[in-house]
Amino acid sequence: MFSQLSKRPWLIAVAISLLLLFWLLSGSLLQTQDTASADAPAAEQGLAKVEVQWLEASPMQRQHVVQGQVEAWRRVELRAQISGSVIRLDQDKGSPVTQGQRLLSLSADNRPAQVAKGEADVRQRETDVSAATRLHERKMISANELIRLQSELAKARAELDLARIQLANTQISAPFAGMYDQRMVELGDYVQPGQSLLTLVDISQLKVSAQIAQQEVTQLTLGQSVRVELLDGRTLAGELHFIAAAADPGSRSFRIEVKVDNPQALRLAGASATLHIQTGEALAHRLSPALLSLDKAGRHGVKWVNEQQQVQFTPVQLISVDNQGAWVSGLPHKVALITLGQGFVEPGQQVVSQLAKGGS
Template sequence: MFSQLSKRPWLIAVAISLLLLLWLLSGDAFRAREQVGAEQAPAEMGLSKVQVQWLQAQPMQRQHVVQGQIEAWRRVELRAQISGSVTRLDQDKGSPVTQGQRLLSLSADNRPAQVAKGEAEVRQREAEVNAAQRLRERNLISANELARLQSELAKARAELDMARISLQNTAISAPFAGIYDQRMVELGDFVQPGQSLLSLVDISQLKVSAQIAQQEVIQLKLGQPVRVELLDGRSMEGELHFIAAAADPGSRSFRIEVKVANPEGLRLAGASATLHIATGEALAHRLSPALLSLDASGRHGVKWVNDQQRVEFTPVELISVDNQGAWVSGLPPKVALITLGQGFVEPGQQVISQTVEGS
């Protein structure tokens, strides 16, 4: 082969030229790679890397979630109006009673006699007035004398009414249907006017009271449905039937009451419950509460990456929080939320973002 090339020197020249050209081209490519690497390294040098997840806003039901206290619909403490001894316990505490049913009896003492005396006094005064009116028609007595007798009759009638009321007050009756809840006296106890005797509660309906912030009360209206969640996970349906006209001076919050039907007579009064008050539909993002942060003003917000790969901080409104996550509003409809590394970057900072799988 070499003998053939030696006979053709122009082939040797061509081969050398080709090898020289390949060597020059390989050197240019190597320098080009070095130049690109040199340009990219300063651009990426010092940039923080974060992981992002793309979130799309979804329609959700806005609601206020507040803690409340379940109360009996009505509760009354019955007190003695007269002095006397407890002569009979007509009902057992804890039993259901109807309106007007006798619950407890006090001693009548001399009250029946006072009523009989008052009735006799009234009959006598009525006879005197009737006679005086006939005499007045014949001008046999003066008008002043007739007026005096009429005044005596009115006084006798008033005393009779008082005696009858005093006798009626020996019977302590239920002002409404409910549960005979507590009794503060025992058989034979002597009681004085104003002393507590027993309590009666109406749990055919319940009311759940709560305090709601002043910026949220404007979104409420009477009659709107409310879901009441009990501590054991059960739920009851109610409606908002009371909103305070003025805020509490101390907390600056407004008292609300939710009416809940209780046909089964469940003994829930005194327990705690969570109120879920729907206030309309809104677009929101669902995310982990751990991704929420605070800005210098103390506002809740989240960090995300814009199209220029810069960190943005957007304040959000916390709509609701549960064990699965938080619903927030205020973000763009589609956002690249920083899920890893948000604590090491600040708004406006250039970053390198990596989208997590499955987002």
């Protein structure tokens, strides 16, 4: 073979050139591999990469938002105290009434006669006691006889009072000013004691009742301002006027009531409403609810990166949530919140963080 190459010198020159080129390319490739190995991103060395956004706490008004039920300020169901027939419907249901106004009348039957008889008995007994007192002063009758006559007078007076009450109960009157809301009987119906006749409600004021969690009730005080939001978007101003002393055994929550003025007598009782209860100013972070996660104990929290590039999980208290985001408390004043990749990293894990676009 060498004899053939000696006869063709140009082949030797080509072979040498190819060897030199291969040597140069091998050296460049090795250098490139060394450089790439030295400059490779940390993610290629086994560290997860996450995007973060710097958030700083800002003051906000703390508030509790709970669902409530609008109720009439007062509601009473008037029942029959005596037996009798409905002889007159003095007012139409749905109409406003004043305190003491007659709403419905029952038959008096023999009750006026019972009152007249009682009045006569009382007059007779009073005369007997008056005469006996004078005789007792002259020692013409015993003290026991005088006491017996006085007892009979007291009994007659009690019977007269009962007869008068029975007669007065034939007239059903409004115990307070309000709206004649419902009627359960019709003209001519015969009713018995305890039977429901009608319902009267007072809507000059309204109360909105709700249940609030036991961990939040300590932040409430009587007299706090409350914004009441109705389903149609209207809002009313209210005041917290009742907080239950004991929690409901089933839900472990406390009943609260908010007083709302209703000078226009708006028909809102029975409707649903949302209560916004202001509980003072606090420092909090505003973030997307999608960034909230749960730890193994079921607590709400967020993941963030510390100065050592380690993932941290901090439980937070959810202050309020709306369509724009959530306000939470419990985080450090300034925090690098993980906005991308939080579902793939765990607390304590070393990561490489990169500032998200638009992050500060």
